[in-house]
């Protein structure tokens with residue numbers, strides 16, 4: 001199962017809003033289709049959003065290749081893509097990478113050279129994500145020293161990435177090493193990424209999964225049914241605060257209360273090295289209908305006031321370790337994240 005594929009003239013996205021009932025791909029030849037797919041969560045998960053936006057920019061550049069005002073239009077397309085979702089920093093990281101490639105072609109006005117280079121860069125972003133997923137999975141699996149049941153929230157699997165996932169990648173690896181006995185998947189209201197996507201992905205791999213509602217997580221911990229929590233992330237700041245799907249913060253607080261390690265698995269592209277703390281992370285608020293309806297069926301009284309933040313921020317003191325492609329880092333995060341940044345800089 002792949003969240004996306006690139007075939008020269010056509011970009012295909014697995015429509016995640018239709019899962020698990022239908023496996024349907026969206027054919028994208030127009031960057032606007034990708035932009036809408038990101039907004040509608042047809043493609044979702046931080047690394048997948050970044051890669052999809054990169055391919056969208058390739059499509060957009062091709063669409064305007066003959067236009068006399070190419071560069072203005074190109075910058076506008078990039079800006080339009082930046083506006084699709086605000087929280088996952090991978091979106092901006094991927095677009096910035098694409099724009100930095102484009103800067104080499106502006107002076108010569110070499111549009112064909114640009115189109116080729118953009119395609120190569122988007123493919124690199126996608127391929128690197130696969131390698132990064134494997135490295136995170138290997139480092140994460142090392143943290144499990146004895147067979148454990150784990151709890152996860154939202155979907156940080158193959159669907160959320162280009163490879164086989166961050167948090168679910170660790171679970172996959174640890175499962176194949178005999179170190180995971182069962183996964184408890186929070187359903188993840190309002191859009192049910194846990195019930196629809198995580199449960200589906202794990203069942204495909206024959207990894208034992210038990211679906212629970214979000215409100216059951218505390219009771220599952222109290223009854224010692226899980227020995228660790230592992231989740232993905234949408235943005236991690238310099239002090240180690242972690243933005244992830246709404247509900248993650250509650251899970252982290254519960255884990256601390258029950259003495260259970262709370263692990264975050266995320267690539268370096270999810271770190272915002274320009275942001276000091278989680279207080280500055282823009283939190284997406286989505287349409288109230290996501291709360292007042294389930295699968296299109298109204299469940300709340302018409303006109304009720306709704307608050308629908310799509311993400312929350314878990315303060316660093318609740319995070320036992322952040323597993324990256326460079327290894328796991330721990331508190332004090334102001335120091336370990338800086339060291340990580342230095343390592344990344346040293347390699348580029």
Ligand code: MRU
Nearest residue numbers: 044045046154156160232233245
């Ligand atoms: O709104 P979504 O489904 O895009 O939110 C996704 C999450 O919060 C994931 O946990 C996060 O992006 C990590 S994916 C590897």
